[in-house]
Amino acid sequence: MTPGTQRGYAKGRAKRTEILDQAMTLFGEAGYRGASLRVIATRCGISHPGLLHHFPTKEALLLAVLQRRDDVDDEWLALGVTRGVDHLRRLVDLAELNAKRRGIVELFSVVAAEATAPDHPAHAYFEARYRTSVANTERAYLQAREAGELRDDVDPSAAAQQLIALMDGLQIQWLISDCATDMAGVLRAHVRAQLTVEF
Numbered sequence: 001m002t003p004g005t006q007r008g009y010a011k012g013r014a015k016r017t018e019i020l021d022q023a024m025t026l027f028g029e030a031g032y033r034g035a036s037l038r039v040i041a042t043r044c045g046i047s048h049p050g051l052l053h054h055f056p057t058k059e060a061l062l063l064a065v066l067q068r069r070d071d072v073d074d075e076w077l078a079l080g081v082t083r084g085v086d087h088l089r090r091l092v093d094l095a096e097l098n099a100k101r102r103g104i105v106e107l108f109s110v111v112a113a114e115a116t117a118p119d120h121p122a123h124a125y126f127e128a129r130y131r132t133s134v135a136n137t138e139r140a141y142l143q144a145r146e147a148g149e150l151r152d153d154v155d156p157s158a159a160a161q162q163l164i165a166l167m168d169g170l171q172i173q174w175l176i177s178d179c180a181t182d183m184a185g186v187l188r189a190h191v192r193a194q195l196t197v198e199f
Contacts, residue, residue, distance in 0.1 A: 016054050018044050024065050028106035031114050032062055032122065059121035062111070066125055069104055084143035085199065088163075088191050091137070095167060096184040105171050112168070134160045141194075149197045159194060166190060 022043040026035045037058055041051040055061035076097065082090050098105050115122040141156035150156070166187065174181040192199040 012054075015044070015046070019046075019051060019054055019061070020065055020068050023061050024069070024107050025103055027062065027065060027111055028103050031110045032058075032120070033114060037061070062122055063125060065107070066111070066122060069108065070129070082140075084140055084147050085149050085195060085197060087136070087140035088144065089199065091140075091163065091167065092184050092187045092191065095170065095187050098171065099174070099179065099183055102175070102179065106175060109168070109171050109175060130164065133164050137163055144195065149195055151194055151196055154194045163187075163191070 019040065022040050023035070026040055026043070029035075035058075037051055038048050040061070041048045044051065051061075055064060073094065077090055077094065111122055112126055114120055115126045117123065138156050138160035141150060141154070141159050144150040145154075145156060167183075170181060170183040170186055174183050188199065
């Protein structure tokens, strides 16, 4: 590979990242259905065909934006592999991190609501994401139970569904309250009430 080719690849990667950043912002502002590829291209200083060179369809761009968000969150969650109560604590920490990322929270909330329609291009993505999130959280609750750290009257399966629902609901309240809702504080109090150990 020549130095010129490497520079070309680096410029292409940088432009792709810029497109993802602009798309994340616009999808958060206008939703998937309200966002226009032409507007995203204009914000990036490229033509519509130039954008299509990187992402051939609006659906491909949306899925790339969602995957990028997940990659960032998964990398963050994987820091120091956690189990049981530590994993639950990490979810509360994620809410604290999200309080510094309004655009990402907005994108997720808007597109998740749109994706309830079975014909939405991100429907399968969100279906799988919720299934995985609930399963991972249930596993953490089961591990807490095995360690004697979960109250006897807390059902791990129900608790996992409730915690994921609470996280998403708090994100909407946080957006509507202009970031006044203490997402992490509410989550921490909720989980603390389910445990027999300090949280």
